[in-house]
Amino acid sequence: MTTNNLSQTGDFLSVTRANEWHLEPFSFSLDNGTQVDVLDTGVIQFTPKNCGSKDIVLSSAVHGNETAPIEICDELIKGIIKGELSLSHRVLFIFGNPASINIEKRFVEENLNRLFCGAHKKGEQNNEKIRAAKLEAYVSQFFNAFSDKNRKRIHYDLHTAIRDSKNEKFAVYPFLNGKPWKKEELSFLLSCGVNTIMMMKSSATTFSYFSSSMFDADAFTIELGKVRPFGENDMSRFEKAKMTLTQLITHDTVNYPEFNFADFELFEVYRTINRTQQDFSFPFSDSAANFTGFAKGELLATDGDTDYFAEVDGEAIIFPNAKVALGQRALLTVIPLQNKTDFV
Ligand SMILES: O=C(O)CCC(=O)N[C@@H](CCC(=O)O)C(=O)O
Numbered sequence: 001m002t003t004n005n006l007s008q009t010g011d012f013l014s015v016t017r018a019n020e021w022h023l024e025p026f027s028f029s030l031d032n033g034t035q036v037d038v039l040d041t042g043v044i045q046f047t048p049k050n051c052g053s054k055d056i057v058l059s060s061a062v063h064g065n066e067t068a069p070i071e072i073c074d075e076l077i078k079g080i081i082k083g084e085l086s087l088s089h090r091v092l093f094i095f096g097n098p099a100s101i102n103i104e105k106r107f108v109e110e111n112l113n114r115l116f117c118g119a120h121k122k123g124e125q126n127n128e129k130i131r132a133a134k135l136e137a138y139v140s141q142f143f144n145a146f147s148d149k150n151r152k153r154i155h156y157d158l159h160t161a162i163r164d165s166k167n168e169k170f171a172v173y174p175f176l177n178g179k180p181w182k183k184e185e186l187s188f189l190l191s192c193g194v195n196t197i198m199m200m201k202s203s204a205t206t207f208s209y210f211s212s213s214m215f216d217a218d219a220f221t222i223e224l225g226k227v228r229p230f231g232e233n234d235m236s237r238f239e240k241a242k243m244t245l246t247q248l249i250t251h252d253t254v255n256y257p258e259f260n261f262a263d264f265e266l267f268e269v270y271r272t273i274n275r276t277q278q279d280f281s282f283p284f285s286d287s288a289a290n291f292t293g294f295a296k297g298e299l300l301a302t303d304g305d306t307d308y309f310a311e312v313d314g315e316a317i318i319f320p321n322a323k324v325a326l327g328q329r330a331l332l333t334v335i336p337l338q339n340k341t342d343f344v
């Protein structure tokens with residue numbers, strides 16, 4: 001696959017995989033007048049003739065082995081380039097870490113999703129840190145291109161989880177620094193088949209927190225299912241998400257069914273447990289699913305000489321990973337959201 005026939009095939013994923021860390025920018029336009037700007041490997045910007053009212057970033061492959069979201073975005077990009085989908089808004093697609101797609105791993109040297117908000121500047125440089133800096137720049141130019149305060153900025157960072165989850169699809173709502181959560185965004189997520197939302201309580205160096213905090217974008221990390229290799233995803237399980245994303249980018253406005261708290265399971269982070277010692281372990285097996293609750297007093301994790309016990313009944317585990325780098329998050333725990341008044 002060469003870059004020359006991208007305009008015929010729409011196969012930007014293959015172009016991206018053939019150019020792991022860098023691709024010279026190039027542009028072309030579609031018969032319907034949409035401008036296509038390839039900004040780098042994995043980064044493609046679509047500007048329809050009428051720019052609409054939304055600036056939408058859809059990222060996948062921030063972790064290379066999370067293939068279902070890559071397949072969804074690949075299909076959307078192909079549909080747009082082939083003229084089967086007609087955009088109503090500006091859209092920036094990002095395949096975050098192409099080299100990690102090729103090795104079918106979460107990352108090459110370092111977890112890209114811990115390197116945003118300037119974290120890439122710290123310590124010895126590597127390809128993932130350089131990539132994080134570039135992705136920040138592409139997203140910044142995309143959101144800053146229009147100064148109109150009425151435009152709606154959106155960033156959905158699409159992932160799949162390493163473990164099974166009791167609630168198969170769930171979203172991380174980045175910490176909003178005191179601003180209220182948006183019912184309309186939750187209705188969008190529900191339409192994607194995501195009824196479980198985790199409200200974060202502190203800043204992070206994730207991609208979604210970057211767009212949320214720097215650009216006031218409605219941004220989420222969305223976990224659409226479980227990590228599986230290409231070819232092993234049951235794409236019917238992602239149909240609602242794909243259809244809802246298609247509507248989002250091709251319709252001027254989308255009306256979701258009326259918001260109802262009863263349709264959701266809302267959680268708040270109770271605490272974050274970091275791995276600080278080589279000797280870090282969980283008492284539960286690798287098959288323990290996300291959202292498994294523990295009784296007060298049950299052991300949750302051991303970090304060197306420190307044991308962490310559940311402090312409240314029902315404290316539930318999310319993203320347990322004993323192999324993270326020292327200093328990084330090895331476990332989140334959540335409890336049901338206590339205060340449901342802070343919504344608009
Ligand atoms: O299943 C897992 O352990 C990780 C799945 C994943 O990649 N989750 C994201 C969440 C990011 C956030 O907190 O917004 C991550 O860990 O980067």
Ligand SMILES: [Zn+2]
Pocket residue numbers: 062063066159160
């Ligand atoms: Zn991920």
